[in-house]
Amino acid sequence: MKLNIAIYSIILFLSASCSNQKYEIKDYGFPKKENDSLKVSLKLSEFENYGLLVDRIREITCNDSFPKMVFKKNKVIRNIYPIENCEPLIYDPEGKHYVTFRGGKPYKASTTIEIDTDSLRSKLKDDFSYYRNSNPVKNPESYLVIIESERQDNVDGIEDFLSKLTQEFDKLKADVELNISFWEVVPFLPPPPAMENEKHTG
Numbered sequence: 001m002k003l004n005i006a007i008y009s010i011i012l013f014l015s016a017s018c019s020n021q022k023y024e025i026k027d028y029g030f031p032k033k034e035n036d037s038l039k040v041s042l043k044l045s046e047f048e049n050y051g052l053l054v055d056r057i058r059e060i061t062c063n064d065s066f067p068k069m070v071f072k073k074n075k076v077i078r079n080i081y082p083i084e085n086c087e088p089l090i091y092d093p094e095g096k097h098y099v100t101f102r103g104g105k106p107y108k109a110s111t112t113i114e115i116d117t118d119s120l121r122s123k124l125k126d127d128f129s130y131y132r133n134s135n136p137v138k139n140p141e142s143y144l145v146i147i148e149s150e151r152q153d154n155v156d157g158i159e160d161f162l163s164k165l166t167q168e169f170d171k172l173k174a175d176v177e178l179n180i181s182f183w184e185v186v187p188f189l190p191p192p193p194a195m196e197n198e199k200h201t202g
Contacts, residue, residue: 023072028166028178029081031066039068044155050101051151054182062086071163078166083181093144096127100185101149104156109148110185117161121168130179143169143178148185 040060047053060067061084069080098109106115115123129140145165147158162180169178 023075023077025077025079026166026170027079027081028169029083029180030177031081034066038065040065042067042069044069044159047155049151050149050153050155050182051184053155054151054184057082057084057182058086069162071159071166073163078163080162080166080180083179093130093146097130097144098146098148099161101147101153101158101161104154106157106161117164120165121171124165124169124172140176142176143174144181145178146181146183148183150185 042053042056044053047056057067067082067084069082071078071080095109099115100107100110106117107113108115124143128143128145130142130144132141147161149155149158166178
């Protein structure tokens, strides 16, 4: 009887120990120190398509709150705070910062060249490092990744990509931010007829 009680006590102790194991929390982007009541958690699986995700991020931001994507894996919680502007952006970063998602796979900006997720660390250094001026210095001011997709596309593959991206970013041990934004693919529009006529008469 005493043996059974001892075994039962050990099982309870082990169960309590496992349940009390804490997750390591990692944050990416801004803000980290804002009031938690202003942070709105998002799960990619809840969105039927990419357009609804972009709309929701913009809606949260433009109502003075902060969207937060939460990924839990291997005892690590990764919080991604997407950057978003209610007003149209006044700049367009170089194409190297873009990742175009089609059919659940990441491609280099507007190409058919698939991104090898095993090489994300070098891609962070070469393509995602952001410099405000035209002459890059030794250390980037931040890292910028712009995820883009068509509105009607699903969100498959994005969570896995972001999980791998943040893990590789951690290995850089950088002291600057990893900023991630979600944009829609801008459709190509032909020039207005007036411009076409000028080309033919010029």
